[in-house]
Amino acid sequence: MSKPYTDVVITAPVSVPYVRFSERRPNYWLGRALGMLSEDSGLGPQDIDGLSVSSFTLGPDSAAALTQHFGMSPRWLSQEVTGGASGITALRKAARAVQMGDADIVACIAGDTNPKGGFEGLLDSFSSDMSAAVLPYGAGGPNVSFALITRAYMEKYGAVREDFGRLAVSQRNNALAYPHALMKKSLMLNQYMEAKPISSPLHLFDCVMPCAGAEGYLVMSKPKATSLGLPYAHIRATTEWHNAYANDDVQLRTGLAVDAQDLWTQSGVRVHDIDVVATYDDYPVISFMQLEDLGFCQKGEAAKFVYEHDLTVSGNFPHNTSGGQLSCGQAGAAGGFLGIVEIVRQLTGAALGGQVKGARLGLVSGFGIINYDKGLSCAAAILERGYD
């Protein structure tokens, strides 16, 4: 089991408001996240000695090149490649770097641009397996892979479209209070059901809207956060896996199932202690799997769990309280940061939308890199409101 995270905290959650399309480079969106981190913390380019970058659209520029774009001279650098899991995998690395003294303050940022027609180009460069084994079949991209996963899940566990719709509808309710959500209109279950088909059984409201934007946070020692007057959250436990269950014929579980028990043991808390949850919701079935694999319910019973719980901010299982990607939009790799940024806000009493009253413990999980038949990366973290 991993060693505890001592005296290292996550703080200064920032979101660069999303726009549907942008002709700017990702460098702009990532840079704006740094600017907002600076505004929140009072720290500038000379003060931050660690940088973690997650982006799909950087093109020729690596994280190393970005240090010059951003006028930084960090002594610690990481480029996250785990997409929807990157908010947590970035935290894991940055926290250990700070804990071991390889960096004092790490800025973790994720962002992407979205020019008109850009999503098509992104598909072509996403992965060699996607190009060879998915795109020749109608060029549906991830929608096809996730449609196959969703159908298999429904046939195996008896879930129906309404079950996924309940998740989407509750997240839209949450999003109506969150200022940066691109979806501003309420969503009713009948609207969800009647939406146009994309790749059956997926319909319009099962799919995220690609957009431009960025998210970020800082990782530093607790004394540093205290001296800067920044509200923070502690890291109780984390996990990550890549290409777990490689021999499953269809992906009905994520790597989170491998060692969820160890995650809870390391955290010292139990499932019912968690006050607020963020799962990675590129498609509702993926949130269902994370809820199951993390132990919030039995395998195959997420539909029942969602039916029996109120997933809105004021409900008995607050989940994706900013609306998730299904309502905020998916700003590329920033989608992998949306959940952790929101959880840190909730735990520091700084929600931009609905605040879960007295939230002390939060869980965030991520899922990323659909290669052709399976999503390969997953990660989770249990965070706790700051204490002295």
Next chain:
Amino acid sequence: MIKLQVCTNCQTVHYPKRDICTACWQDALAWQPVSAQGKVSSYTDLHVSAKPEWADKLPVRIGLVKLEAGPNVLAFLEANIISNVSVVLTDKDGVFTAREQE
């Protein structure tokens, strides 16, 4: 039969294209005929494509097929094929189409 990469060291069959064997890490991969038979694990009717050239061909039915030879492949499915149907694939320039086994 369809042609896929087979490891001449351990006989593991690979798809999509690999550069080393995923089971033994040797680079002994040869394109060899393997069984074209498999079973549909899941399927979807694609209605929306990212590429304009597909617009007038949609919807198309696509399946995830577990090959008897080992790997999972995506394939176009002939009409009305659903999960758990046993199929046989034909390969045209690396694109598979599945019809129901006789």
